[in-house]
Amino acid sequence: MGKILVADDEERVRTFLSRSLVADGHSVVTAPDGRAALDVFDAEAISLALLDIVMPYRNGLQVLSELRGRGDRTPVIVLSAVTEVAARVQALDKGAVDYVSKPFHTAELMARVRRHIVHVPEQRPREDRYLTAADIVLDLDRRKARVGPAEISLTEREFSMLAHLMRRRGDVCRRDELLNDIWGQAFGPNSNVVDVCVGRLRSKLRELPVETIRGVGYCFYGT
Amino acid sequence: MGKILVADDEERVRTFLSRSLVADGHSVVTAPDGRAALDVFDAEAISLALLDIVMPYRNGLQVLSELRGRGDRTPVIVLSAVTEVAARVQALDKGAVDYVSKPFHTAELMARVRRHIVHVPEQRPREDRYLTAADIVLDLDRRKARVGPAEISLTEREFSMLAHLMRRRGDVCRRDELLNDIWGQAFGPNSNVVDVCVGRLRSKLRELPVETIRGVGYCFYGT
DNA sequence: AGATCATCGTCAGAAACCTGTCATCCACCG
DNA sequence: CGGTGGATGACAGGTTTCTGACGATGATCT
Numbered sequence: 001m002g003k004i005l006v007a008d009d010e011e012r013v014r015t016f017l018s019r020s021l022v023a024d025g026h027s028v029v030t031a032p033d034g035r036a037a038l039d040v041f042d043a044e045a046i047s048l049a050l051l052d053i054v055m056p057y058r059n060g061l062q063v064l065s066e067l068r069g070r071g072d073r074t075p076v077i078v079l080s081a082v083t084e085v086a087a088r089v090q091a092l093d094k095g096a097v098d099y100v101s102k103p104f105h106t107a108e109l110m111a112r113v114r115r116h117i118v119h120v121p122e123q124r125p126r127e128d129r130y131l132t133a134a135d136i137v138l139d140l141d142r143r144k145a146r147v148g149p150a151e152i153s154l155t156e157r158e159f160s161m162l163a164h165l166m167r168r169r170g171d172v173c174r175r176d177e178l179l180n181d182i183w184g185q186a187f188g189p190n191s192n193v194v195d196v197c198v199g200r201l202r203s204k205l206r207e208l209p210v211e212t213i214r215g216v217g218y219c220f221y222g223t
Numbered sequence: 224m225g226k227i228l229v230a231d232d233e234e235r236v237r238t239f240l241s242r243s244l245v246a247d248g249h250s251v252v253t254a255p256d257g258r259a260a261l262d263v264f265d266a267e268a269i270s271l272a273l274l275d276i277v278m279p280y281r282n283g284l285q286v287l288s289e290l291r292g293r294g295d296r297t298p299v300i301v302l303s304a305v306t307e308v309a310a311r312v313q314a315l316d317k318g319a320v321d322y323v324s325k326p327f328h329t330a331e332l333m334a335r336v337r338r339h340i341v342h343v344p345e346q347r348p349r350e351d352r353y354l355t356a357a358d359i360v361l362d363l364d365r366r367k368a369r370v371g372p373a374e375i376s377l378t379e380r381e382f383s384m385l386a387h388l389m390r391r392r393g394d395v396c397r398r399d400e401l402l403n404d405i406w407g408q409a410f411g412p413n414s415n416v417v418d419v420c421v422g423r424l425r426s427k428l429r430e431l432p433v434e435t436i437r438g439v440g441y442c443f444y445g446t
Numbered sequence: 447a448g449a450t451c452a453t454c455g456t457c458a459g460a461a462a463c464c465t466g467t468c469a470t471c472c473a474c475c476g
Numbered sequence: 477c478g479g480t481g482g483a484t485g486a487c488a489g490g491t492t493t494c495t496g497a498c499g500a501t502g503a504t505c506t
Binding site for chain 1 (some may be wrong): 491492493494495
């Protein structure tokens with residue numbers, strides 16, 4: 001039976017995970033960075049990998065891509081402190097079997113491990129902080145949008161809305177999808193919050209590349 | 224080819240999920256409670272199930288147990304508003320492939336669905352977003368037609384009409400066929416909606432390769 | 447505490463838009 | 477030349493979306 005690879009740059013996390021996994025009856029190898037992780041794959045029979053996203057040399061997603069590129073189908077669970085939906089989607093689409101965000105509950109993680117034991121050229125070294133599209137730079141930490149020279153501050157709702165639209169740029173976001181993702185299910189379908197919010201956004205950011213798809217929702221076009 | 228089963232006691236959630244899944248190219252069946260969910264498994268080919276935990280008659284976990292008891296290995300994703308770790312662990316140990324807690328983000332859930340689905344649906348393998356013929360590229364999501372450099376937006380009706388003609392390019396579409404396929408049978412044969420719609424289309428898209436077959440209907444010629 | 451301010455959901459009216467009908471005109475066919 | 481079927485422009489009714497005003501709420505400041 002193969003081992004479980006734990007790759008994380010933090011010593012503390014590595015030992016903690018090792019201990020939990022061993023206590024659960026698995027055998028474990030660890031690696032402190034992406035390069036080392038890949039080396040482990042060459043050297044040992046790995047039956048499941050836990051990869052942190054943030055790591056030196058190669059991040060978890062890059063390791064994942066490289067593995068899949070080699071045709072290696074070992075199940076991978078991606079760990080990350082990043083809660084962004086985009087990261088999750090990216091990881092899963094790249095072939096991770098699961099995505100768990102830190103802080104995680106040990107028992108849950110162990111259950112997920114048990115479950116799965118028996119997978120872009122888009123380099124994103126550390127730029128998780130800014131979301132850019134079509135002249136707009138959205139600062140995810142400060143909740144501000146920069147359009148050319150001007151910096152515009154957004155309210156909570158406006159910010160979530162814009163971020164969502166920008167992440168899914170090119171795709172049509174249905175009204176109910178936006179409602180669900182930004183407001184949660186606390187709203188009846190007869191509310192026009194979404195429209196109002198888009199309206200406010202449009203009046204703050206002149207020339208916002210968001211078009212209305214009548215009867216459906218909105219779409220952020222532009223690269 | 225199998226469908227995705229959505230079992231949840233809340234109407235709102237069911238329709239929301241259906242819509243999202245359909246938009247993602249899957250076909251969907253729903254069930255309002257556990258008993259109905261099991262019936263669906265007997266009646267249809269299901270390639271993945273989304274089960275809410277809280278449901279009448281049988282809850283999601285019971286449904287899951289019963290399925291596994293029968294030897295059915297269909298992947299199941301458990302949904303729940305319950306955030307307790309215990310519930311998660313239980314679900315995963317019972318054989319769920321994933322556990323997603325509400326409120327969830329649509330894009331993430333869709334990614335998880337894509338991840339776990341057994342038979343990739345042929346409805347929309349994702350490249351089907353554009354329909355191309357004779358200099359015209361039709362964006363099926365945004366309801367827009369691109370002719371050379373120009374992008375023209377279409378109304379719902381115009382869009383359906385053009386899509387229909389383009390898909391059946393080379394064939395003659397009879398008037399009553401179009402009426403039936405696009406408008407449904409709610410129209411008497413003495414209406415000229417079809418003509419008007421084609422007319423509007425022709426005036427929006429100059430050089431539309433659609434010819435009139437006198438006494439019969441219309442035909443999109445061109446490759 | 448009281449005052450002030452920003453945020454945000456609701457609402458109602460306005461604006462924009464969609465779409466079927468109709469009357470009229472035109473092209474084709476015999 | 478008459479007749480039929482198709483094209484076209486105007487219009488009206490209905491629907492969707494936008495927008496500005498308002499009030500509730502909660503945070504911040506004095």
